[in-house]
Amino acid sequence: MAYTRKSKGRNLPERPMPCGVIRSAPVTLAIRPQDNAVQTVRGPIRVPTVIVAVNFAKVPKKRPKLCARAIRERDGNRCQYTGRELRPGEGSLDHVVPRSRGGKNAWENLVWSGKDVNARKGNRLPHEAGLKLLSVPRAPKELPATALIRNAHSVAEWRLFLRE
Numbered sequence: 001m002a003y004t005r006k007s008k009g010r011n012l013p014e015r016p017m018p019c020g021v022i023r024s025a026p027v028t029l030a031i032r033p034q035d036n037a038v039q040t041v042r043g044p045i046r047v048p049t050v051i052v053a054v055n056f057a058k059v060p061k062k063r064p065k066l067c068a069r070a071i072r073e074r075d076g077n078r079c080q081y082t083g084r085e086l087r088p089g090e091g092s093l094d095h096v097v098p099r100s101r102g103g104k105n106a107w108e109n110l111v112w113s114g115k116d117v118n119a120r121k122g123n124r125l126p127h128e129a130g131l132k133l134l135s136v137p138r139a140p141k142e143l144p145a146t147a148l149i150r151n152a153h154s155v156a157e158w159r160l161f162l163r164e
Contacts, residue, residue: 049157061142066105068093072112074140080111081121081131090114096137098123107139 029046031037037044064070071093078085080094094113097103100123111133113121121129151158 049155050161052161060145062145062148063142064140064148066107066110070140071107071110074107075112075137077112079114079117080134080137081113081117081126083134084114086112086114092118094118094121096126096133098125101125108137111137 029048031044031046035049036047038047072091076085077091079091091112092115094111094117095103095105096109096111099105103109117131121131126133146161149162151162
């Protein structure tokens with residue numbers, strides 16, 4: 001990640017405060033009861049919950065991690081053979097070309113399907129099992145790295161910056 005050495009500390013809910021380069025005068029953030037602080041010789045320093053990078057030389061891009069949740073989200077939680085919307089626990093990953101036949105764990109070879117359909121297909125190709133894919137599986141586009149950040153710990157200040 002390449003930054004242009006400019007950032008802003010957020011003292012929410014107030015306006016952003018420029019932090020500047022390391023050699024500039026320090027910015028003192030008031031310590032609130034819910035904040036974490038680091039004790040130093042000169043006193044406590046508040047640990048900011050949000051640091052906003054203002055200028056990027058190049059915005060880093062990433063592809064979502066290949067996992068069951070990402071495949072389910074890509075396929076809209078629908079069986080890719082029947083089109084049926086699946087409830088939690090009804091779906092599973094299916095290798096279009098089975099691993100026993102040389103199929104890889106790749107975006108283009110994995111789909112979300114109903115467990116019953118997946119069991120019926122077994123280690124066969126879809127046409128051998130009498131099934132047809134409703135859409136061709138594709139790798140998702142690369143997204144700005146910030147689009148993949150999730151607020152797993154429900155930090156209230158992060159909600160201003162993340163889509164939830």
